[in-house]
Amino acid sequence: MRLVMEKRSETPLWLMVVSPLIAVGLPVLAAIIMFTLLGKDPARALYVYFIDPISDSWGLQEVAVKATPLVLIALGLAVCYRANVWNIGAEGQFLLGAMAGGWLAVITHGSTQGPWLLPAMMMLGALAGACWALIPGVLRTRFGANEILTSLMLVYVAEYLLDYLVRGPWRDPGGFNMPQTVIFEPEAVLPLLMEGGRLNIGTPIMLVMVVAFAILMGRTLKGFEIRLVGEAPRAARFAGFSEKGLVLTVFAISGALAGLAGMLEAAGTVKQLQPGISPGYGFTAIIVAFLGRLNPVGCLVAGIFIAITFIGGENAQIMLRLPLDATRVLQGLLLFFVLACDSLLLYRFRFVREARA
Amino acid sequence: MDATQPLLLAEGITKRFGALAANDHVDLRVMPGEIHALLGENGAGKSTLVKIIYGLLRADAGRLLWQGRAFAAESPRAARRAGIGMVFQHFSLFDALTVAENVALSLDDAGTAKDVAGRLGDVSRAYGLPLEPAREVWRLSVGERQRVEIVRCLMQDPRLLILDEPTSVLTPQECEGLFETLARIRAEGRAVLYISHKLEEVRRICEAATILRGGRVVERCDPRQETAGSLARMMVGGDVPALRHDHMLAETPVRLAVSALSLPASDAHGIALRDVSLAVRQGEILGIAGVAGNGQDELFAAISGEVLSPSVAVAIDGVAMGQADINERRRKGAAFVPEERLGHAAAPRLRLTENALLSGHATNGFVAQGMVDRGRLRSFVDGVVRAFDVRKGPADPEARALSGGNLQKFVVGREIARKPGLLVVAQPTWGVDAGAAAIIRQALADLAEQGSAVLVISQDLDELLEIADRIAVMFVGRLSPAVPVTEASRESLGLLMGGAES
Incomplete structure (x- = not known):
């Protein structure tokens, strides 16, 4: 007996549906094994991870708050990856967006501004993210530099830039020397959706973006161009599309979304700038994009799911005394199984008996 | 060797890809000193069959007899050791290396390029396949690259040489050269399994033909006794409509x-x-x-x-x-x-x-x-x-x-x-x-x-x-x-x- 991998000519619909379910089911199985080895009751651990966060209004709001930046970033990354452009520096673009939006909030601090302030902060955040993302874009199209390396390295530049700003020029004078800016004025903070809750207008903005991107990728010529360049570059040239132009476009789109997410996070949840403004949203969003099959609606579902594991992970630290690393392992397993299921979609696995000699 | 014993005998070879039977109980008999045509339209199963013979694929059922003994090549390497050589339609040569280096790389009993160059010269002269061992492959024409591939096979002294659409990349004059080489190979008692869809040349140089259609053997014949039209009908299983076209030679814009x-x-x-x-x-x-x-x-x-x-x-x-x-x-x-x-x-x-x-x-x-x-x-x-x-x-x-x-x-x-x-x-x-x-x-x-x-x-x-x-x-x-x-x-x-x- 021998195992052979054969390329499928057509992927059946049922597999497209079942494959992500397997991608979720297998890591849960792995999680059960892991929890057991750690000496925890797997049933209770799974409950704390996956059910507890969505069992009350507080949990649900937390999930939405976490999912918002993840989904926003993942939407842009999915566009990049569809075009075979490997932007993995969304974390840096997120921070630049937070800094650019936060800058406006910091310099207008203490004065009264009009309702133009928040839209301006959003525009600035998106613009800054896009510009930051265009650096690896230009390096690739002009000099052939590998965007995986350049975009990743710019994350560290962005982190230190933020670190410098909140310890230096933008430090809150009344902040006991803590590395953080002033708390933003109410005008520069995203309005809440309901009194006393945590949900702000970032979440509806994210939902609008999901719809917009679903239309962009599914119904427009631009979306077709993005998919074609990624799928068959030579055919894209035959269609008359410019690969260089497209590389820059998708970098700008994903940078703008990551920047917007960063600004929304700074002005919504954190309400100031500080070094720990992102718990790695830009990297986790890579998992979200792939788990969502690089599809906008898929990204929404995957973002919510990953957000649940985030909240569940925090719960588990408190209630089960599980380390944060356990959550990271769980998220890593998820990505691993998603990629494995991808092979399942593209290939057919068969056992064949040896031919009689 | 006994000249009445088939060199290669395939019986009931079956190979499935999913629901498709690429080979469905295919029988093939190649005699020593024979140029045997394997005919069929694209997708008829020719490539699958030769890949099984050459050890690139394994049959799901059926058996191969090589010089009368049961045989199943585990790999192309095993096939070459048994005495089967193959020249593919798409060549596998390194452009940046010389002819001799390419040949040395592919020989299983590899010597250095210098050792190989001498033997290469002998073989290429003996079969009328002129080659310059020190030339880089990217400088060669397609016809010359094919010669490299053929010489490389012949250096391993094969009993059976499989050629996949060898003339599709050659000029008519180069084809003539190839046919002369094939005649010498046959004269030495080696056999050639010749895949082609050019029926006129098959009629000229082959003395036996096995015709596949839809993965099955539909006919065995002596192509010298057939016409190109009758061979085409066997391959297609019906008549191919003739082209209606009047040649135009007017001074239009x-x-x-x-x-x-x-x-x-x-x-x-x-x-x-x-x-x-x-x-x-x-x-x-x-x-x-x-x-x-x-x-x-x-x-x-x-x-x-x-x-x-x-x-x-x-x-x-x-x-x-x-x-x-x-x-x-x-x-x-x-x-x-x-x-x-x-x-x-x-x-x-x-x-x-x-x-x-x-x-x-x-x-x-x-x-x-x-x-x-x-x-x-x-x-x-x-x-x-x-x-x-x-x-x-x-x-x-x-x-x-x-x-x-x-x-x-x-x-x-x-x-x-x-x-x-x-x-x-x-x-x-x-x-x-x-x-x-x-x-x-x-x-x-x-x-x-x-x-x-x-x-x-x-x-x-x-x-x-x-x-x-x-x-x-x-x-x-x-x-x-x-x-x-x-x-x-x-x-x-x-x-x-x-x-x-x-």
Whole structure:
């Protein structure tokens, strides 16, 4: 007996549906094994991870708050990856967006501004993210530099830039020397959706973006161009599309979304700038994009799911005394199984008996 | 060795790929000292069978007897050790290495390149296959590369040599050289398993033939006793419609003019175009013949606009378009069908409707305000599918799910459906079965009859002699003057393909 991998000519619909379910089911199985080895009751651990966060209004709001930046970033990354452009520096673009939006909030601090302030902060955040993302874009199209390396390295530049700003020029004078800016004025903070809750207008903005991107990728010529360049570059040239132009476009789109997410996070949840403004949203969003099959609606579902594991992970630290690393392992397993299921979609696995000699 | 014992005997070979039986109880008997033709249309199962013999695939059922003993090659290496050599249609040579280095790399009992060079010289002289061991492969013509492959096989002293479509890349004169080599190989008692779809040459050089259709052996015959027509009927299982086309030689307006086009090679292994001029008139089919790799790809790219050229070098309907991109040329009425179906003409993992959008988004009204009109795309694809008899299974399958012939009918049909004023098509029937090829050639002839100009770039001289009104030949980036097909002979064209001055 021998195992052979054969390329499928057509992927059946049922597999497209079942494959992500397997991608979720297998890591849960792995999680059960892991929890057991750690000496925890797997049933209770799974409950704390996956059910507890969505069992009350507080949990649900937390999930939405976490999912918002993840989904926003993942939407842009999915566009990049569809075009075979490997932007993995969304974390840096997120921070630049937070800094650019936060800058406006910091310099207008203490004065009264009009309702133009928040839209301006959003525009600035998106613009800054896009510009930051265009650096690896230009390096690739002009000099052939590998965007995986350049975009990743710019994350560290962005982190230190933020670190410098909140310890230096933008430090809150009344902040006991803590590395953080002033708390933003109410005008520069995203309005809440309901009194006393945590949900702000970032979440509806994210939902609008999901719809917009679903239309962009599914119904427009631009979306077709993005998919074609990624799928068959030579055919894209035959269609008359410019690969260089497209590389820059998708970098700008994903940078703008990551920047917007960063600004929304700074002005919504954190309400100031500080070094720990992102718990790695830009990297986790890579998992979200792939788990969502690089599809906008898929990204929404995957973002919510990953957000649940985030909240569940925090719960588990408190209630089960599980380390944060356990959550990271769980998220890593998820990505691993998603990629494995991808092979399942593209290939057919068969056992064949040896031919009689 | 006993001359009455088959060298290779295959019995009941069966190989399935999913639901498809590529080989269904195939029997094959090759005698020593025999040139045995394996005939069949694309997808008939020829490649699968030889891959099983050569150890690249394993049969699901059936058995092989090699010199009377049970045999199943675990790998090509094992097959070579047993005495089976194979030359593939697509060569596996390293461009940057010399002939001797390439041969040394592939020999299982490898010596250094220097040791090999001596033996290589002996073998190449003995079989009339002249080669320079120290030359780098990228400098060689396609015919010379094939010689390297054949010599490499012969150096391992095989009893059976498998050749897959060996003459499809050769000029008529090079073919003659190959046939002489095969005669020497046969005279030594070695056998050749010869895959080809050129029936005239099979009739000339083969003394036995096994004909496959749909994975089954449908006929065994002595091709010398058959006609090309009777062999074709056995392969296809019916008659192939003859082409209806009246040659046109009128002084109609020129629709495509290429004038003194010179372009440097895009990379070290590319071909530079040198002073290429041609004119295609309304209502005519101009054929460009030539061995692959003599600048045809570069010429296609320059005419299509995938590579830009000086503005006046390419003119469509009298308008200089050398600097216009491919979509501007399409809007001017031009349509293009590149050689490579998957990856160039079509994106393998996109659906047929999306592949219709690929070449038609600028001209066919599929897009309004940036939004794709999916209804219009679907009805367009339905029209193409009906007009060209594209067999596609599900409603809107991915391009890679179609067989080569059906995809080719689709990519040709998608352009012709637009009624282009100018159609440029490379290898219109490459690797396509006889039925599909007949449909495509007829469509090209009909398009010309309706007043379009058609430029056909093809390596298949027989095809060009059938459909073209005038023929020009490409050789290392130069194009010979076009001659009316009525005045062209295979010999004169063959000399031009080999580089003789006209």
